[in-house]
Amino acid sequence: MASHGNDAARDTYESKVPPFYYRPTFSDCQLLREQWIRAKYERQEFTHPDKQEPYSAGYREGFLWKRGRDNGQFLSRKFVLTEREGSLKYFNRNDAKEPKAVMKIEHLNATFQPAKIGHPHGLQVTYLKDNSTRNIFVYHEDGKEIVDWFNALRAARFHYLQVAFPGASDADLVPKLSRNYLKEGYMEKTGPKQTEGFRKRWFTMDDRRLMYFKDPLGLPGLCPQDAFARGEVFIGSRESGYTVLDGLPPSTQGHHWPHGITIVTPERRFLLACETETEQRAWVEAFRKVVDRPMLPQEYAVEAHFKHKP
16 A cells, blocks of 8 residues: 555456446445455455356355244255356255245345344345245355355346346446345335224335335244235336325324325325334435336336236
8 A cells, every 4th residue: 555555456456356246335234345355355356367256157056044934043055046047046955856946037136134134144135926026034154155145146147137238338237236225114004995004014115116024024933925025016206107295194094103104106095104203204215216216118017017916
């Protein structure tokens, strides 16, 4: 640093960072920031591309601790990522011929959630099954291993998108590799008839999908569908008839929390309530950022599916 300065050091130690490799910011979890520093200076992965094989080979298999759906315990499970098949699979037994689940790279997202999962290396993997959102929660005791898995998933997504969008630049594709959630937290909700009482649910805003769950991880043992979202709302753009309003209609009853939000869609109104005004403002801001953004052509197809859900 003293001899060459920060820019020269960066040019050396970051000379061969793959475009898909996640570059953490100050707001990312400690694990991502630590492993970036170790990869750059200690292991010198970005000056010696041969050291990038664990996440750039197009194939990866190994064992991760996965949270069980029925009892909430973490159990060792074999995972296989293969770009050739465009999938991430996991197996319940080492000798199992058929995977327990197949997650298509096309619809897969991964984000570190150490506080939610209760482990500093906790990774949440989200995918679509029958066009419903499904979550699995995993970790590895070795920080390098789980970050290598994360970047291997990003690499698989990158190569898939290069084929799907052959004219797109790396700068266009990299933001689509993985994404953090716009907002998460508890709110109260009522049903479509707005006559039953409000129930407390955990909400996750993932781009234009607002999903709600029983709790952040799904309560174990109550329902075999706990890892699925209990419900999903598509939030489109203002031009398509979507609006977010402060407060609830005057006749609304049954909510325990006082700070209401009304989401207006072309089909119906969704009534939500927050415990604090600060939470309400944060949710409204997140919703309005989405509503104010014009919809992409492929998002109209997603919207159409939501309209035809039973």
